[in-house]
Every structure is written in structure tokens, then in C-alpha cells.
Amino acid sequence: MPKPPETGTAAPQFTLPGLVLDGDTAQRREYRLGDALGGPLVLVFYPGDDTPVCTKQLCEYTSDLDRFKGLGATVWGVSPQDLDSHERFARRHRLAFPLLADTDRAVARAYGIAVPGLGLRRSVFILDGEGTVRWRHVALAGLTFQHSDTLAARLAEFAG
Template sequence: MLKNFLLLITALLVSLLAFRAAHAAPVPTPGSPAPDFTLSDAKQEQHQLADYAGQWLVLYFYPKDDTPGCTKQACSFRDDLFQLEKLGAKVVGISVDNANSHAKFAEKYKLPFPLLSDIDGKVAEKYGALTNLGVLKIAKRYTFLINPKSNIAKTYLKVDTSRHSQEIIDDLKQLQASP
């Protein structure tokens, strides 16, 4: 009896996940306008897409503050920030963590760029970067390179945290060299 009950629960969970995956928002494609957002950072200051108009924006979504992969990714952006800014790019991170969690994470690793709180996951959903398991919402590790006209220039849906920042630097150089 217990075995049948567990099988039923497992089947329901798999069905729910498949349903949610089938109904997830699409990922914006290169050339399309970047979805607008207004979110607060760790200091409760508002950031919106329009704040970055006229410059390149590396908008990266990540699952959780102070976890190994997210820390490696954030620290790589920190370490390469001079090169990114030299190419005219700003870096902004987004997760569903709250402002207090972002503040501790940024302080611990001396992150000099904003981490925005998307607690309800609405912005991540607009970018197709939300895993929504009902009561549990997690941002996927997706990055969007947004051009100075606020259009998606490139999407990164499979991120290798050990080389992601350098990959973006290389792509920025290539995109800026193109006519």
C-alpha cells in the first residue's frame, strides 16, 4: 500500500514538473527587445532596464547566493569587471534571494556590481529563467548580453562558471567589431 502511494506521489510530481516545463515562458531570442524590469538591490535601490540604455549589460540569473557554482560565477565577474567595463559593459546579477542575502553575499566576496532581488520570480519568468516548483522558485543559470539599444545580443543557457566571464568578454569584442 505504501509503495503504491509513493509511486502515485512520484507520478504526480513528474507530471507537475512536465506541465510547468511545457508552460514555461520562452527565452527571449537575440535581436528581440530585452524584457523590462524594475528590481531592488541589496541597498534597496531600484534598478530598471532603462538605467542601462546606451551601454552593454551582462544580465545574469543565478540559483542561490553563496553556493559553490554561484560564488564561482560571481567572483569571475568581479575579477573580470575591469575588462568588461573597458568594453562598455555593466554586470547585474538576479536571483530569487532577498536583499539581506544579497548584501551578505556581496560583502563576503566583495562583489562590486548590483545583485537584484526577484523574490516572486516574475523577472526571471519574463526571461524564461525560472524554475517554478510551486512553493519553490529558483532562477536558472542563464545570462543575457543586452546591447546598448536594449535588445538581446546573445543568450547563454548552458553556463560553465569557470569560463563564463571570459566567454562574454570574447563575445563582446566580437560583437563590437562587427559592423
């Protein structure tokens, strides 16, 4: 199985179905990593919709979305659930960034964070505008998460 991409290396490319809420409408489309080039991307891999830690994590990131945008960054969430699950989760908690469905865990495997039989490791990869990994955190147990302050500090280190 691949290992997580090292800082300074290119992030694995992918295309996944995803959605983002736009008012009462869920906009569904394909998301390609290449579409995010040009500005920083905070790529958040989380184990499951509507689980306690994931809910707290994604709600915090939504609350701080303007802070991320102020640093020029986009945030995408990725988990193994399907788009219908993502839509319920996003509506229930008013999540304001795209949630992508990695139902076969191919992207989690490419990023070296898949855990056979369990899903994936809670992870955050911050990519620069060229798709290079600038910072990463891969949790061992996934019972906690990287807070917005930490992510904003890392983004500020290379935001221009």
C-alpha cells in the same frame, strides 16, 4: 510560460530592488532595465547566494569587472534571494556589481528561465545599448557557468 528572448529581440523590461557595495556601504535602490540603456549590459541570472557554483561565477566576474567596463559593459546579477541575503553574499565575497532581488521570480518567468519548484536556470543575457538581446546562454543543469573569456569575446563582437 514564456521562452527565453531570442537573439535580436528586445529584452523584457523590469524593475527590481538591488544593491551594490560602495566601500563599506551597501547602496540600495531600484534598478530598471531602461536605466542601463546606452551601453552593453551583462545580465547574469544565478540560482542562489553563497552556493558553490554561483560564488565561483560571481567572484570571477568581479575579478574581471575592469575587463567588462573596458568593453563599455555593465554587469548585473539577479537571483531570487532578498536584499539582506545579497548584502551578506556581496560583503563576504567583495562582489563589486549590483545584485538584484527577484524574490517572486517574475523576471525569471519573463525571461523564460524559471523552473517551477526549483528556482531558475543559470543564464546570461548580453544586451546592447538599446536593450536588444545580442547573445544568451541558458544552462540546462547549471553546474557550470559561462566564463569571463566567453562573455568578453561576445561583447567584443559588437562593442564599438
